[in-house]
Amino acid sequence: QITLKESGPTLVKPTQTLTLTCTFSGFSLSTSGVGVGWIRQPPGKALEWLALIYWDDDKRYSPSLKSRLTITKDTSKNQVVLTMTNMDPVDTATYYCAHRRGAGFGELDYWGQGTLVTVSS
Amino acid sequence: DIQMTQSPSSLSASVGDRVTITCRASQSISSYLNWYQQKPGKAPKLLIYAASSLQSGVPSRFSGSGSGTDFTLTISSLQPEDFATYYCQQSYSTPPSFGPGTKVDIK
Numbered sequence: 001q002i003t004l005k006e007s008g009p010t011l012v013k014p015t016q017t018l019t020l021t022c023t024f025s026g027f028s029l030s031t032s033g034v035g036v037g038w039i040r041q042p043p044g045k046a047l048e049w050l051a052l053i054y055w056d057d058d059k060r061y062s063p064s065l066k067s068r069l070t071i072t073k074d075t076s077k078n079q080v081v082l083t084m085t086n087m088d089p090v091d092t093a094t095y096y097c098a099h100r101r102g103a104g105f106g107e108l109d110y111w112g113q114g115t116l117v118t119v120s121s
Numbered sequence: 122d123i124q125m126t127q128s129p130s131s132l133s134a135s136v137g138d139r140v141t142i143t144c145r146a147s148q149s150i151s152s153y154l155n156w157y158q159q160k161p162g163k164a165p166k167l168l169i170y171a172a173s174s175l176q177s178g179v180p181s182r183f184s185g186s187g188s189g190t191d192f193t194l195t196i197s198s199l200q201p202e203d204f205a206t207y208y209c210q211q212s213y214s215t216p217p218s219f220g221p222g223t224k225v226d227i228k
Binding site for chain 1: 122152153155157159163164165166167170171176208210212213215216217218219220221222
C-alpha cells in the first residue's frame with residue numbers, strides 16, 4: 001500500500017526559505033519510471049504543479065518558480081525534500097506530494113494529505 | 122506552457138443526473154490527460170488517466186473521452202458522494218498543468 005505524508009513548518013516569515021519533506025512507503029524511488037512530485041493549492045484556488053523528481057534523479061520544475069525551487073531525494077530514507085526560497089504571503093497554500101506512476105501517462109495516483117503553510121510576519 | 126481550460130466552472134445537478142465536464146488544452150496533448158476529484162479539505166483523487174482509463178477502485182459511472190485538445194469527463198448517474206471539484210491535468214509536457222477546476226454541487 002502506497003502512502004505519502006508531508007511534513008514541515010506551518011508558519012514561515014516572508015523572505016525565509018521553506019523546507020518540506022515527503023516521507024513515503026509502499027514503493028521505491030529506485031524503480032524505473034517512478035517519480036515524486038509536489039503540488040500546491042492556495043486557499044480556495046486551483047492546483048499548481050511545482051516540481052517532480054524521477055527515479056534516476058532527473059528533476060523538473062515549474063518554469064515560473066524554477067529559480068526558487070530545489071527538489072532532492074534520499075532513497076535510503078524514502079524521502080523527497082522540496083525547498084522554496086524567498087517565501088511571500090502569496091505562497092500561502094496547502095502543499096501536497098504525490099506519487100507519479102512509473103508505467104503510465106504521468107498520472108499522480110497517490111497523494112499525501114497535504115500540509116498548510118502560511119506565510120506571514 | 123500548455124494552458125488548460127475547463128467548462129463550466131461550476132454546475133448544479135441532482136442525484137441521478139448525467140453530468141459532463143469539458144477540458145481543453147491550448148495545444149495537442151495526445152491522450153496525456155488525467156482527471157482528479159477533490160472534496161473539501163481532502164487531497165485530490167485520481168479518477169481517469171490517459172484520457173479514458175479508469176483508475177482502479179473508481180466506480181464505472183465515471184468515464185473519460187477525447188484526444189488531442191478536447192476532452193470530457195462524464196458521470197453517468199450522479200451520486201451524493203460525487204459532489205466535489207474536478208480538475209483535469211495534462212501530463213504531456215513540463216509543467217504538467219492543471220485546469221482551473223469544475224465545482225459540482227447539489228441543485
